[in-house]
Structures are given as structure tokens and as C-alpha cells.
Amino acid sequence: MATAGASGGDGKGQGGDAPVTYYRLEEVAKRNSAEETWMVIHGRVYDITRFLSEHPGGEEVLLEQAGADATESFEDVGHSPDAREMLKQYYIGDVHPSDLKPEGGSKDPSKKSTCKSYWAYWIVPVVGAVLIGFLYRHFMSESRSS
Numbered sequence: 001m002a003t004a005g006a007s008g009g010d011g012k013g014q015g016g017d018a019p020v021t022y023y024r025l026e027e028v029a030k031r032n033s034a035e036e037t038w039m040v041i042h043g044r045v046y047d048i049t050r051f052l053s054e055h056p057g058g059e060e061v062l063l064e065q066a067g068a069d070a071t072e073s074f075e076d077v078g079h080s081p082d083a084r085e086m087l088k089q090y091y092i093g094d095v096h097p098s099d100l101k102p103e104g105g106s107k108d109p110s111k112k113s114t115c116k117s118y119w120a121y122w123i124v125p126v127v128g129a130v131l132i133g134f135l136y137r138h139f140m141s142e143s144r145s146s
């Protein structure tokens with residue numbers, strides 16, 4: 001099997017502690033024919049060449065996505081847990097981290113703004129509560145003195 005452009009490494013992988021092979025998207029894009037069909041689903045690379053003729057949804061839909069990120073199409077169909085389980089046998093590696101689009105992962109660059117929104121989320125009720133406390137004390141002391 002072709003491994004050009006791939007590099008070994010560690011990190012999150014499909015199976016246990018085996019080293020993960022990373023593939024650049026340009027490497028995946030070259031495998032876009034019926035002779036060699038790779039696709040990306042949720043940041044993982046699958047060699048589905050031998051699965052083409054077995055796919056219940058037909059070979060054509062797979063070839064349309066060949067060499068590309070098929071996550072959206074795969075999810076749109078609403079594949080069964082069995083179909084997701086089948087994916088494992090075609091797994092060959094992960095998309096290289098520098099080619100990964102943020103998909104809600106921990107390396108999400110928008111994390112900072114999420115932190116900011118958490119601040120905004122609790123600071124409003126806290127400031128509100130303190131203000132109400134001051135007003136309450138103010139009116140109580142006024143009503144006591146009058």
C-alpha cells in the first residue's frame with residue numbers, strides 16, 4: 001500500500017497505542033479513482049478501494065467523494081452504527097494535523113473566544129446581584145432613618 005507523504009507519529013489514533021500514520025490532504029486527493037479510492041471522514045483516512053463494490057449505497061456515490069473529505073455526505077445519509085463499525089476495517093491513518101479543519105477538537109483556535117463568552121456569561125448576573133445588594137442596603141438604611 002502506498003505510504004508516500006505519510007509520516008509516523010503518536011497521538012490520537014483509531015487503535016490503541018500503534019503509531020498513527022498521518023496523510024496530507026494532497027496525498028489523499030490523488031487517490032480519487034476506482035483503482036485507488038481514499039476518503040476522509042472525521043479527520044481519518046480510509047482506503048475503501050475494496051469496499052466500492054460492496055457499498056449498499058452504490059459505488060458511484062463513493063467515487064464522487066473519492067480523494068476528498070466525505071464527512072458531510074457520510075453524516076447526511078444517516079449511516080447506521082453498523083456502517084460506522086465497518087469504517088474501522090478500512091482505516092489507514094489520520095489527516096496530518098496541519099491539514100485538519102477544527103471540528104470541535106481541543107486544538108480549536110476559537111477556544112479563546114469561548115473563554116471570553118464564558119466570562120460575559122457569568123459577569124452580568126454577578127454585577128447585577130452586587131448592584132441589587134447595594135440598592136437594598138441603601139433603601140433599608142433610608143427607611144430606618146426616616
Ligand code: HEM
Nearest residue numbers: 048056057061065070073074077078079080082083086087
Ligand atoms: C467508507 C465509508 C462508508 C461506509 C462503510 C458505508 C456503509 C454503508 C452501509 C453499511 C449502508 C447500509 C445502510 C446502513 O447500514 O447505514 C450504506 C448505505 C448508504 N450509503 Fe454508505 N457508506 C460509506 C460512505 C458513504 C458515502 C461517502 C456516501 C455518500 C453519499 C454514502 C451513501 C450511502 C447511501 C445513499 C446509502 C443508502 C442506500 C439505501 O438505503 O438504498 N455512503 N452505506
